[in-house]
Amino acid sequence: MSGPHDLFARYTFGHPERAAAELRAVLPAHIVSEVDWASLRREPVSVVDPELRETESDLLFTARLRTGQPLLLYVLLEHQSSVDSWMALRMLRYVVRQVERWRQEHPRSTRLPVIIPLVMYHGADGVWTAPRRVEDLFELPDGEEARAQWRALVPRFEYLLDDLTAEREVALRARSGPPLARLAWLVLRYGRTGELARKLPEWVALFAQVYADTGGAEHLVVVIRYLLWVGKDAAVHAAAKRVLNSVLDEQRAEELMGSWAEEMIERGVQKGLVRGRQEGRAEGLQQGLSEAILRILTARGVSVEEGARQRILTCTDMATLDRWFDRALNATTLSDVLDERAQ
Template sequence: MPGPHDLFVRYTFGQPERAAAELRAVLPPRVVSQVDWSTLQPESGSVVDPELRETESDLLFSARLRGGRPLLFYVLMEHQSSVDSWMALRMLRYVVRQLEHWRKANPESKKLPVVVPLVMYHGPDGTWTAPRRVEELFELPDEAEEKEVWRALVPRFEYLLDDLTAERAEALMARPGPPLARLAWLVLRYGRTEELANRLPTWTALFAQVRAAPDGTENLKVVIRYLLLVGDKTTRRTAGQVLHSVMDTQQAEELMRSWGEALMERGHRRGLRQGRAEGRAEGLLRILTARGLLVDEQARQRILTCRDVATLDKWLDRAVTATTLSEVWEDPAQ
């Protein structure tokens, strides 16, 4: 079942004009000038691993360069609270999958299209710190002259990064693009921070621009539902005040009534996530016991009280080969 981040991202940036705004904000200017943006269109073919659906969503677009050559844009949205140090390897795998799909669909072609990989991050716990180049993940000899020789032998790959957590609100507001794209950047940037409720009134003019655009009411409904699912009571009250300032009372009340449904949805999702976490925690304890590792009460409580499914999955992967509990907790990439 898709989560609130996935639904919001796909609704907002799955549309070519808003996707183009995101890509233009990150791509080098010379590349932007060579793309025929009128040809940008969404493509099917998600390659995110099923177990990562709660922490990621991905979008694929195709376009043409001004000379007519094909181009693919692979956009991954990272939702998880912690930075994944292996993202470069995962992105390389995703891009290779896209190229394999393209080869099957275009067997007559002798060349591959360029695939532009982009990670857009909005985690709540600080800026992105993971390597963006896959060659940085390899353990190479320490000697400088030897390292260059070895670096030439490993794969070279780099993804673009749009780290929303590193951007100021003024910079996001000033980005060119449709009003909904700019509002989405701000909401994603501050949606899981304590600043959200205080910042919402400062975006009233932008809310009004979204309302005035085609499909404005529907767009606002999606934004409000997302704010409710990720925000608190103060956010809900403040968002209601903003709504009343950009539309008439009846329309605002209709949108506010949908909050009850969203609250029920959030409770349902929370229950499902808790169930998945409990199942993984019990499975992890079984693996550790079967492998003869001593699990003291402190470790047992650490496992049973963890509610982050991505963290539990990492512990499960490490438990298969770990010889001590410390190897289960520690990231081997650190």
């Protein structure tokens, strides 16, 4: 199942115009000038290994150079916390898969298209430190001259890297592109840091630009939902709600937040029902209902301290969970839900 990082990144950069903004920001200037960006198209194919689907996703685009030659641009969206030291080998494997697919689809072609691989990283544990070249993964004999001779015999391959965690905010703001792409770079950069709640109010103007753009209402919903998914504390949710109220009128903001809460309720309950059926016991439904209660409270801006959170998550009495669930729908404080005197 796709996670929030995967969904947000693919929604944002799966669109050719926004993908072009990302690629233009990273590719060397001479390559940018040679690409016919109007020809950029997304291909409906993925080569990411299934076991890695929760930590990354990929996008493949085709384009043409101004000379007419075909070009493939392979983008891996990396969002796992720890840096993968074997990324160069994985990227080489993914590119080879693309080459094999190309040969199957173009059996008469005597040449391969250029494939440019790019990793966009926004992990939570600091900057990217893994080697970007496959040749750096081989253990070569000591000595500068010997290493140079041996290096010429091993596979050579290098991927481009857009390490958002290493970029300063001013640099990301200076990038050109559609409003959603510019906001997404910032959100991905700070989404899992302790700075997010403080940063959000500074981006109100950019949020407004996203809303004013074509399809802006949908874009805004996607961004806010992602922020509510990744925000780990009440401060982030409160800041997101303030930003929303600054961009939209109060009624529209409440409608958006309300629709998100309803969706989280449905996801939580359905997840619990499915788990309960699969496991053949009630724990799945109980956990799903507990998670739905917490999601509703978060969406309504109700702060839940850790003790109360654990009380809700560990509750096994369905009657109590049902009661808390009903109260959460209209709660303004935590006591509205957990206080047994609450009506």
